[in-house]
Amino acid sequence: MVNRWGLLRSGLMACALTSLVAGPLQAQEKEPFRFGNGMPTSGTQALFGSDQVKAQQWAVEDINSKGGINGRKLEMILVDTQADPQLGINAVNRFVGIDKVPMFLISWSAVVKAVAPIANREKVLAINAGANSPEIASLGDFVYTAFPLADVDITALAKYTYDKLGKRKAAVLYINNESGAAGARVYRDVFQKAGGAVVLFEGYDPKATDYTGLLLKLRAAGADMVHIQGLVSDLPQVIAQMRQLGLTQRVSSYAAGYNPKIIEQLGAAAEGLIVTSLAPSADENPNVGAFFKRWQEKEGRIPNGAPYTQYTYDSVILVSKLFEWVDQKGLPVTGENLRKALIEIREFDLPMTGKTVIDGHRIHKPVYLMTVQGGKFVPLAKVD
Amino acid sequence: MVLGMMDPIVLLQIVWTGVAISSYYVLFTIAFSLALKVMQLWNFAQAGLMALAFYSMFFAFNRLGLPLPLGIAFGAAVTVAAAMALEIFGLRTLRARRSGNLTFFIFTLICAEFVSYVLMMVFGTEPQTLFPSILSQVHIVMNIAISNWDLIAVGTTVVCVAALWVFTRFHREGQFMLAVGENAALAELYGISAKRAYLTTMIIVGLISCAGMYLFGSRSGVFPATPLELLLVAVIATLLGGMGRIFAAGAAAIAIGLIQSFSVLFISSQWQTLVLYVFLFVTIIVFPFGFRLPSWLRKTTKLSA
Numbered sequence: 199m200v201n202r203w204g205l206l207r208s209g210l211m212a213c214a215l216t217s218l219v220a221g222p223l224q225a226q227e228k229e230p231f232r233f234g235n236g237m238p239t240s241g242t243q244a245l246f247g248s249d250q251v252k253a254q255q256w257a258v259e260d261i262n263s264k265g266g267i268n269g270r271k272l273e274m275i276l277v278d279t280q281a282d283p284q285l286g287i288n289a290v291n292r293f294v295g296i297d298k299v300p301m302f303l304i305s306w307s308a309v310v311k312a313v314a315p316i317a318n319r320e321k322v323l324a325i326n327a328g329a330n331s332p333e334i335a336s337l338g339d340f341v342y343t344a345f346p347l348a349d350v351d352i353t354a355l356a357k358y359t360y361d362k363l364g365k366r367k368a369a370v371l372y373i374n375n376e377s378g379a380a381g382a383r384v385y386r387d388v389f390q391k392a393g394g395a396v397v398l399f400e401g402y403d404p405k406a407t408d409y410t411g412l413l414l415k416l417r418a419a420g421a422d423m424v425h426i427q428g429l430v431s432d433l434p435q436v437i438a439q440m441r442q443l444g445l446t447q448r449v450s451s452y453a454a455g456y457n458p459k460i461i462e463q464l465g466a467a468a469e470g471l472i473v474t475s476l477a478p479s480a481d482e483n484p485n486v487g488a489f490f491k492r493w494q495e496k497e498g499r500i501p502n503g504a505p506y507t508q509y510t511y512d513s514v515i516l517v518s519k520l521f522e523w524v525d526q527k528g529l530p531v532t533g534e535n536l537r538k539a540l541i542e543i544r545e546f547d548l549p550m551t552g553k554t555v556i557d558g559h560r561i562h563k564p565v566y567l568m569t570v571q572g573g574k575f576v577p578l579a580k581v582d
Numbered sequence: 583m584v585l586g587m588m589d590p591i592v593l594l595q596i597v598w599t600g601v602a603i604s605s606y607y608v609l610f611t612i613a614f615s616l617a618l619k620v621m622q623l624w625n626f627a628q629a630g631l632m633a634l635a636f637y638s639m640f641f642a643f644n645r646l647g648l649p650l651p652l653g654i655a656f657g658a659a660v661t662v663a664a665a666m667a668l669e670i671f672g673l674r675t676l677r678a679r680r681s682g683n684l685t686f687f688i689f690t691l692i693c694a695e696f697v698s699y700v701l702m703m704v705f706g707t708e709p710q711t712l713f714p715s716i717l718s719q720v721h722i723v724m725n726i727a728i729s730n731w732d733l734i735a736v737g738t739t740v741v742c743v744a745a746l747w748v749f750t751r752f753h754r755e756g757q758f759m760l761a762v763g764e765n766a767a768l769a770e771l772y773g774i775s776a777k778r779a780y781l782t783t784m785i786i787v788g789l790i791s792c793a794g795m796y797l798f799g800s801r802s803g804v805f806p807a808t809p810l811e812l813l814l815v816a817v818i819a820t821l822l823g824g825m826g827r828i829f830a831a832g833a834a835a836i837a838i839g840l841i842q843s844f845s846v847l848f849i850s851s852q853w854q855t856l857v858l859y860v861f862l863f864v865t866i867i868v869f870p871f872g873f874r875l876p877s878w879l880r881k882t883t884k885l886s887a
Contacts, residue, residue, distance in 0.1 A: 242805060244708055402851040417592070434716060
């Protein structure tokens with residue numbers, strides 16, 4: 199009798215254990231939700247791209263470690279674009295033709311613009327995770343952004359420069375690429391509309407290493423503020439050569455300038471530099487503090503272009519919420535239904551950048567202005 | 583704007599900075615032109631040597647923590663060793679097989695690309711500078727900003743060019759190099775070793791490339807593909823100076839640098855690189871044997887000399 203009860207107990211326990219183990223196993227065996235991700239992990243923009251990808255990989259890990267999306271794993275298919283439009287097209291053709299994913303994340307303005315026609319034609323949802331050209335808002339029905347476009351932070355910066363800093367004559371220098379030219383135009387238009395004068399508006403070659411001629415034009419122009427719409431590869435050189443020519447005007451840039459490497463390369467010459475950040479700091483959002491701690495623990499440093507990494511982390515969270523919505527509604531996982539999910543959900547509470555409201559093909563966020571003081575970035579102002 | 587730029591101080595600043603910036607182009611050009619003169623070789627592998635020079639110095643300063651002289655010596659040693667290996671194991675083999683010019687050209691190009699890809703795998707693709715700071719102390723002389731980097735660049739270039747001139751004029755090895763460059767078969771009849779001359783040439787190419795990359799890398803960001811872009815100027819200057827005219831090619835590099843600098847008075851900075859391609863186009867079409875002064879002017883110059 200005792201043996202029979204013992205056997206029964208053992209049997210029940212075995213059944214319970216089997217169901218406990220088999221449940222998640224069955225969930226894991228389900229087809230994962232897959233999405234593409236085209237980012238530069240090599241080439242001149244790899245400094246930024248690699249860190250942004252790392253944040254996205256962590257987001258995927260975090261989602262899957264919590265059981266995935268309704269029991270299904272999230273899988274990211276990463277393809278290197280080198281921030282090159284042609285390689286971006288190749289990547290998206292692969293997503294659409296071979297991997298057959300219903301959506302993909304994409305960054306760098308020129309790349310986003312290049313791949314937009316494919317997304318629209320194939321009805322695959324494209325979400326911009328880090329590019330800021332204002333033109334992204336008008337690239338078609340299937341191209342959306344999870345990153346604030348340049349007219350958000352650069353508009354705020356130009357207004358602040360005129361209203362609060364009291365600057366009246368600005369020079370706008372920009373790297374002659376898609377993002378640089380578009381951002382520079384926004385700054386020029388907003389500053390002029392505010393009542394200021396743009397005394398120099400000139401681009402430089404992305405391969406240039408000497409900016410003397412351009413900076414002498416700047417000296418002749420007599421600006422009291424200089425806005426440089428450049429990248430981490432050229433921005434420090436422009437500022438260094440500016441200071442060496444004795445030009446002392448205050449310099450501003452956008453989120454690309456929010457990078458510790460710039461302070462390292464410029465030392466005291468970086469003092470006073472104003473940059474934008476579209477993401478809250480660790481003081482304002484405890485998740486950000488934990489995120490940076492994770493960077494310190496895993497990589498021994500803070501990320502290059504920290505706000506971008508916050509956004510790319512959140513872009514994956516946003517992707518997971520779209521899949522979750524479609525799955526809960528029992529709809530087929532297609533680009534059209536994921537687009538419907540984006541429009542229907544509209545408001546997302548994201549861990550790193552907070553509340554995000556999709557407003558047509560744009561999003562709106564508060565802008566954080568940072569400045570270099572005592573060899574580090576410190577908050578200057580928050581512009582809503 | 584252009585009127586504002588016509589201030590003599592502004593023009594002098596453009597001249598000075600243009601000359602200073604041209605310094606590394608002069609070095610790359612004379613190295614390229616030397617290989618072309620002595621070895622009849624369009625040595626695109628020089629880009630590989632330049633990349634190797636930069637990254638070995640970068641490694642020495644930033645990873646090994648070597649002081650400046652030792653770091654430069656390390657870079658020079660690595661570059662010269664690579665240049666010798668290229669000559670002994672690569673170019674010599676092709677010569678023994680009597681390979682055509684096209685084979686040599688493709689081989690050197692592949693070498694440059696190969697080195698670039700290997701360095702990309704090892705050091706990544708983000709732009710690096712030799713030192714953490716790219717700022718250099720500035721002196722204001724007659725309202726013209728002259729940085730320490732400018733002085734080092736101009737000084738290094740003058741020393742390198744003068745040393746090469748003295749070496750090719752007064753040293754037997756240098757004279758042998760030029761003799762081999764004129765007619766290798768005839769030179770060998772006189773007992774001059776062409777192999778030795780070629781090896782010496784490659785050593786000099788390695789050393790000059792290293793000096794040039796030190797100057798460039800202490801001021802601007804470098805990634806593995808940068809040297810091939812830099813070499814484009816050397817090729818244009820070599821064509822403009824006239825093939826086989828080493829020092830004229832160096833002068834052409836300065837002229838290109840200055841014209842590029844002055845071009846911003848008339849065109850937007852974003853078009854500056856286009857000026858290079860216009861030069862290349864015009865040189866190939868109009869000056870296929872390089873730019874030379876008119877004969878009457880050359881006679882006048884000789885007479886006055």
